[in-house]
Amino acid sequence: MDFVAFYYQYIWNLSSMWGSVLAWLQSQTGLPGWAIYLVFGFGGALGAFLWVAISNIILVFGERRLLGRFQIRFGPNRVGPNGTLQLIADALKSVGKELVIPAGADKPIYVLGPIVAFIPAMMGFAVFTFGPTMSPVTMDIGVLYFQAVTSLTAFAAFMAGWSSNNKFALFGAMRAVAQFVSYEIPLVLAVISVVLVAGTMNTLTIANQQTIVYALVLPIALFVFTIASIAEANRTPMDIVEAESEIVAGYHTEYGGMAFIMFYAAEYTHALAFGAMLNVLFLGGWKLFWLDQVLPPWLLFILKSYFVFFILIWMRATFPRLRIDQLMSLGWKVLVPLALVSLVLTSAGMLVPGLPLLAVAIFQWVAAGLIILAVLSRLPRRTNREEDMRARRLAAQAAMTARTAVSAQS
Amino acid sequence: MGDYVYLVFFLFFGVLFPLGGIVTERFLSPKKPDPIKETTYECGIETEGTTWVQFHTRYYLYALVFLIFDVEAIFLFPWAVAYNQLALFGFIEMMIFLAILLVGFAYAWRKRALEWR
Numbered sequence: 239m240d241f242v243a244f245y246y247q248y249i250w251n252l253s254s255m256w257g258s259v260l261a262w263l264q265s266q267t268g269l270p271g272w273a274i275y276l277v278f279g280f281g282g283a284l285g286a287f288l289w290v291a292i293s294n295i296i297l298v299f300g301e302r303r304l305l306g307r308f309q310i311r312f313g314p315n316r317v318g319p320n321g322t323l324q325l326i327a328d329a330l331k332s333v334g335k336e337l338v339i340p341a342g343a344d345k346p347i348y349v350l351g352p353i354v355a356f357i358p359a360m361m362g363f364a365v366f367t368f369g370p371t372m373s374p375v376t377m378d379i380g381v382l383y384f385q386a387v388t389s390l391t392a393f394a395a396f397m398a399g400w401s402s403n404n405k406f407a408l409f410g411a412m413r414a415v416a417q418f419v420s421y422e423i424p425l426v427l428a429v430i431s432v433v434l435v436a437g438t439m440n441t442l443t444i445a446n447q448q449t450i451v452y453a454l455v456l457p458i459a460l461f462v463f464t465i466a467s468i469a470e471a472n473r474t475p476m477d478i479v480e481a482e483s484e485i486v487a488g489y490h491t492e493y494g495g496m497a498f499i500m501f502y503a504a505e506y507t508h509a510l511a512f513g514a515m516l517n518v519l520f521l522g523g524w525k526l527f528w529l530d531q532v533l534p535p536w537l538l539f540i541l542k543s544y545f546v547f548f549i550l551i552w553m554r555a556t557f558p559r560l561r562i563d564q565l566m567s568l569g570w571k572v573l574v575p576l577a578l579v580s581l582v583l584t585s586a587g588m589l590v591p592g593l594p595l596l597a598v599a600i601f602q603w604v605a606a607g608l609i610i611l612a613v614l615s616r617l618p619r620r621t622n623r624e625e626d627m628r629a630r631r632l633a634a635q636a637a638m639t640a641r642t643a644v645s646a647q648s
Numbered sequence: 649m650g651d652y653v654y655l656v657f658f659l660f661f662g663v664l665f666p667l668g669g670i671v672t673e674r675f676l677s678p679k680k681p682d683p684i685k686e687t688t689y690e691c692g693i694e695t696e697g698t699t700w701v702q703f704h705t706r707y708y709l710y711a712l713v714f715l716i717f718d719v720e721a722i723f724l725f726p727w728a729v730a731y732n733q734l735a736l737f738g739f740i741e742m743m744i745f746l747a748i749l750l751v752g753f754a755y756a757w758r759k760r761a762l763e764w765r
Contacts, residue, residue: 283657360662433728496673563764
């Protein structure tokens with residue numbers, strides 16, 4: 239068989255490759271149909287898990303190097319070529335650490351904490367669309383399922399914080415629940431805008447329908463979803479849950495070694511899950527101009543998800559951490575009204591006969607423009623730049639002369 | 649009809665990864681318990697009183713407002729899926745529903761239940 243045919247038949251669609259391997263296996267061994275059915279599903283889950291495991295390595299290392307670049311330093315670059323083995327060294331070190339369970343901790347719940355933290359992040363990967371027909375689990379309530387499963391992280395945070403017998407951990411856990419719960423609302427409302435336009439909750443149909451990406455149709459919903467998913471994934475501009483300067487490390491203060499690594503991996507998996515979901519809902523999953531005719535769709539899906547994750551890293555490097563009162567008022571007083579505006583505009587636009595998508599897009603962009611104008615007009619007026627610079631230069635010169643005078647005296 | 653059975657495998661991998669890590673650590677890491685090591689970590693200062701301290705009621709207020717909107721979201725999902733069939737009737741009905749909810753939201757805002765004090 240020549241390579242091109244092999245490429246388009248098997249590498250293009252990994253699930254059809256796995257299906258034909260299993261069909262061959264069945265013809266050889268005569269396994270019953272239900273066993274083949276189960277093994278087929280197991281392959282999908284294994285594939286998703288491998289992607290998660292490899293991504294964790296790539297993303298953690300990539301984020302550390304990129305943050306180094308953003309902050310004009312090197313980042314890890316000593317272990318192995320360009321520091322690529324750094325994570326293996328870290329993992330080996332963590333495995334060798336003693337699992338210290340603090341006195342007075344609720345032992346079973348304390349150990350369960352990191353395990354429960356990872357489960358929801360992993361479960362969310364079931365509904366991603368790795369290709370036009372390639373999804374580990376196809377279900378008609380895909381979007382709702384993803385929302386439901388990923389919101390369970392709050393339980394893990396609270397279990398860890400409550401069982402640690404540590405005040406910092408308890409404060410972190412209470413904050414975590416307040417934050418997760420608050421940002422759940424704008425997240426769900428933004429997703430409903432997408433469901434309205436798509437007319438289905440099936441992630442495969444949503445991704446396949448996007449001849450024009452929903453990011454262009456629903457800019458307000460995209461904005462709300464991005465901000466809310468950063469908060470839900472508990473990443474840096476909004477990691478009030480584990481703010482080092484206030485509450486040590488939040489709900490996992492008492493965890494060390496492998497248990498801590500599991501919280502860390504769960505956080506990255508969660509962030510990747512939200513990045514991939516953003517890709518499915520707003521960027522068309524596996525579609526990318528003409529490239530989806532050349533490259534296999536699953537590869538494009540992975541690359542696009544990494545691109546979304548790169549933007550999350552970028553935001554992390556750019557914005558300072560919010561205070562908890564700012565975080566709460568951003569969630570309730572900005573994102574919830576914005577998501578409601580998006581919902582109303584989308585449902586109104588869908589009523590327009592003929593080109594509902596165009597109507598929705600016009601409504602959303604006009605509203606987004608008006609909101610941006612309103613915000614800009616309320617910002618404090620900027621002072622004259624040149625005058626400002628001259629005043630600063632004079633002040634610096636005065637300080638300099640004062641300092642030299644002092645050093646001359648002594 | 650979806651293949652919901654397959655979700656069991658995702659649960660399996662979700663448990664396997666962290667459990668495997670922690671079990672491996674149990675075998676490889678030293679085990680030397682020490683009363684000082686097991687004390688509560690508060691940056692070197694000895695801990696005062698019990699851990700389970702009282703909490704501000706603001707957490708409770710957020711939980712209440714969350715509950716209202718979460719129930720709303722449950723109603724919105726089926727409405728959004730069936731929207732193409734409902735058309736104008738569905739739009740007007742949902743706007744009335746949203747308006748009622750918004751009154752509650754405005755009340756919570758006015759009463760400063762959404763502020764972190």
